[in-house]
Amino acid sequence: MMASPSSSSSFNQPMKSPPPPQPKMMASPSSSSSFNQPMKSPPPPQPKMMASPSSSSFNQPMKSPPAATPSPPGPVAIPGGGVPLNMREVEELERMTNDFIRDMDTNAPVITSPPTEMCGKCGEALSRTQPAVRAMEKLFHSDCFCCLSCQRPLQGLQFYDRDGAPQCDDCYTSSLAVCSRCGERITDRVLKAVGQCFHSHCFRCSTCSCSLEGAPFITDDNNNPYCVPDYHRRFSPQCVSCNEPIVPSPGSEETVRVVALDKNFHLKCYRCEDCARPLSIEADENGCYPLDGKILCMKCHTQRAKQAAQ
Structure with a gap:
């Protein structure tokens, strides 16, 4: 009987007796793995599978030895079925498995935790175990998310964004301007x-x-x-001649008002009351020559003055 050099698995190989060869069965003394090894010719080359002794499983394709190489000890059958493996394949698979486990231990990826988020009000770090509220593109402690005016907790309630700080509906409404015409709060523009x-x-x-x-x-x-x-x-003054207000012309912002004897006139209505001759606003011979409360031109003024003297 020949013992396997592997420490993780053991194999028994019954010796052939002089009579015609026949398959022998022998239980492996290993407690970690057990195999039955019937004596037979090597199977044709095909991929093999072997369960890893670690907590993970791997599939490893194995090649049979070349035809010119002497065949190793016969294949080992896996209890409960499966593809049998020969000793060389078992040793190679165990070596690869051990190398893989060692690489996992030495080359484990470094996991970095995400940056800690800060509370949008108090500025302190937020623990993953603490309840938090996300609002206005910020994260708050649930106790910190309250009205800026009355400190009322706002979690789950309607609020308004006042320059980056939350405000409850009542305080927001109370802070609104009052319309000078209707007396109501202005909730829009x-x-x-x-x-x-x-x-x-x-x-x-x-x-x-x-x-x-x-x-x-x-x-x-x-x-x-x-x-x-x-x-x-x-509110504009009225012209004493036409009784219309003295206002700017359409498209204009200014107008001319003529005042004479405490009376208001449009420029076009500023005329002699006797002959209706247009009067100049300048102090010249074409200007106004009032007499007895009348707006007169110089000619009409002279005539009235002569008549009064007779």
Whole structure:
């Protein structure tokens, strides 16, 4: 009987008796692995499989020896079935398995933990075992995720982003501006004008209620806004000649008002009250020569003065 040189497996090889050869069976004394070794001719070359003694399993294709090489001891059958292996194949597989296990121990990959994340409020590190809240592209301790105004916990609740800090719905609403026209909180876009806040739909002309958003406007002494036409119609002086307000022409922002004898005139309406001759605003012979509260040209003024002297 011949003992295997391997320390992890043992094999028994019964000796042939003089009678005609017949297969012999012998139990291996090894406690780690057991094999039955029937005596027979080597099988044709084919891949072999062997279970590794480690906790992992590997498949290793094995080649049979060349035809010119003497055959090693007969193949070893694996209990319970499987492809039989000869001793050389078993030793080679065990050597490769041991080399693989040794490489795993010496060349194990270095596993680096991901960088620690910091709380978006207190700046301290977040433990993997602590509950955390992700919001506004930040990570918070659950106790740190609270309203910036009232410190109310906000986990699972609606909140608003106020310059990177969370704020609860009540505190956010209380901080909103009040519309100067309707008196309600402004929850959307705020329109500021003449030192006041308005809803965009509330900023309208005080006379015709047309929207003044993005349009020119004028305010009165009480800061009430008006569109330009309505403001002029309401507050511009009236011409004593035509009884129309003195306002700029369409497309213009300025106009000329003539004042004479505390009376207001359009430039085109500034005429002699007797002959309707246009009067110049300059102090010359074509200008105004008032008499007895009348706006007169120089010629009509002279005639009235002569009549009064007679």
